[in-house]
Amino acid sequence: MGDGSPLPDPNRWKALAVCLIAGFITLLDVSIVNVALPSIREGLGASESEIQWVLSGYALTFGLVLVPAGRIGDARGRRMMFMTGLALFTGASALCGAAQTSIWLVLARLLQGIAGGILTPQISALIQQMFSGRERGRAFGMFGTVIGISTAVGPLLGGVIIKLFGAEEGWRWVFYVNLPIGIVAFVLASRLLPGPDHENRACLRDLDPIGVLLLGSGVVLLLLPLVEQRQWNGGTKWLLVPLAAALLVVFVLWERRQTRRGRMPVVDLALFRFHSYTLGLFVMLFYFAGFTSIFFVLTLYLQSGLGYSALLAGLTITPFAVGASVGASIGGHLVHRFGHALVATGLLMVVIGLCGSILAVYEVPGHRVGWALVAPLLFAGLGSGLVISPNQTLTLAEVPPAQGGSAAGVLQTAQRIGSAMGIAVVGSIFFSRLAEDQGQDWAGPLRHGLVASVAFVLVAFVVAFADLRKGRVLRSR
Template structure:
């Protein structure tokens, strides 16, 4: 049974519990998924609005890049600390804080009068998304157990896949309705009514904390937060700025990031030895399913996110599609991903990591088919030729994201769900940045070699790199699949999911 807490969320101390499922858990899940959808949607929806933003605000290429990368950077920075604070101080409080901040930042983005204003508002919006997102996976662990948790994570996986894939379509549709000059503002304004409604419902439906002791703010390891944040920024910055920051000097930040992470690990070990609560319990990484699942997500998101990056460029700049038509062309992936996630959520308890490895095979096959389709069908008809490969890849993607998330968090105690989910989401953000940097470097170098005369060739080379990342995820998933299959206790960590691994 999921534990329901009935004490108020303010102050340190204890909470009273009753050991029964929350009767409003499915309504609460709907609120979580709506809020999670809009925060993840803003990772991709802005792509198709960039030409309108550049024209409307007179933004430079560097500022346009920061509209995209600034959101990803601060999003990744906030994930783990926000997850830890949610575990310690209450996920409902952190969820509502992040949602209110995200809604306000969206209003600031839409009202921007200068490009600098928009960049700063996007940085704030990214922080808000990073505060909110880890609370979703933690609340799912708190509210659900057993097969219900698999279904809930299946729905969350659907949201992750669809929000990323459908962003270009929604962005193109909004710009079509409101016009190229002001349409980009409504890409942000659309978050306002959704955010306000979700905030009101969250206040009423989300549960309080599920653990007996609630840490004071002084117990939240500020030095650990600073070290981890410095490492994340040092690693993400050269990745998200790969095209704009010329020269090799930016890659010197990678060893700097490694040093920060090394000091962070030593500090967290010291925290544990002194009986203090660390930001991330390093014992999590002794759990094989968690560590391998995290690596699967990192490599998969490197391949998964980069797909939409190169396809959006190919359709709009290469084939001359409008923003709306480019979004429509990518929609088969989004629809198939929703179907795959629904299947994955229902079957994950039965098939475990076999489902994930099978999904990765489908993604690789679908991307291979896309490479062949673009080669065989040149010109604007390529959009039609790509439908079947994108359906195959999308179906596989849905069978990867939500089942892998369920399996990765299955043996994590719910009391650590926010921090564990934050680390998992951080891995996704790092993977996304890594994939876009690598695929973008190959794509643009090939485009420069042909002087922009042939977009299909660079697309094929970029997709080969994406397939490489997907295959790396497959290798990691296969290692987990080969592990001796043993049952996870039905109530692992008080409410764990029963999955045969």
């Protein structure tokens, strides 16, 4: 080109397709496993806590490695990290499908989460590396569409797979379906993805492994007494909560020390000087705790409580995903016009939709509840679409470009930790109520679980409303 700027990569659109395929399967595994949980529980004799760890363990390890994995990719080559994450994810999927015990499956899911956390940040970084200007906007838009589609089709696709391969062994194919996709994507990635665009090298200490360990240990110790509430008798388990709090305090002190020494922390605490970023992060933390946990208890209720097939359970949940996809498209056009008011409105819609779901379960017991849930879940889904993407846009708006990658990574980490926290809390309430009712009444435990989910979303709404009020005060001044 005459202006001296580098020529665009001729394979960039093909390479983008490979990135989107890989991103699709890692994000699909967040939602597709929900409808397989009752089959896993029966097939492996999994306990309640092990079922919770199948979901929350994946979310937790996924979130913890996002930021350091992104740094390694920036320093040592995104193609190398992309292919490492993809190979590990494909292998972990095979281990999940071949699991002979519930512990085996939980450990394989932890590994699968690590792989997803390695892979995902490379996709955004590769898009930034391969595209510029309007093309970059189009590429990120396509990635956003893939995120929405993977969420929408997950429960339905899981139901179809279990229908085809049978309730007893079909859950294995929910994981095996990743193998041919992962292998083909790996081969194409080796040929199409660009190599490193610089020669920087990161030292291990620059990746802050101690920070990762402190954060991970603190969150796990916080979740453990909740997930193991019924399996771990006695009150000693609650002693882990102050220990977890102490570890998280040490984590903050360590991160400050890393910053003072000029090293890269896992969480750049300077980001929290921006009030919009701080409040937006907490909106995501509590919102993901609320909306992720909905599907965990709802699929168990529909399949184990009402005897729905996995396919029918997936169809029942689909209105939320469809609404979320439509809402995300609307939110993308309206976010710059309405700002934080749009996020607060979306959260309020989710609360109303979930309260409608609670009412539907109460008023329409039995198999007809699936039809009664369509309207409230669709409404909640529309609200959800007005929350996630617009909130991310607004949360990152004040952050300087030099800190943009770190800020986005920490935001995603908060989302995954929120998911793990929500599944732990809501699952604990659901199973405790189910045990009190001796498994005779599933509707009561579901209503209590959904109330807990609503409580998380309400906290997110309060934070979003505070952000809205703060913004108006600053503008008036």
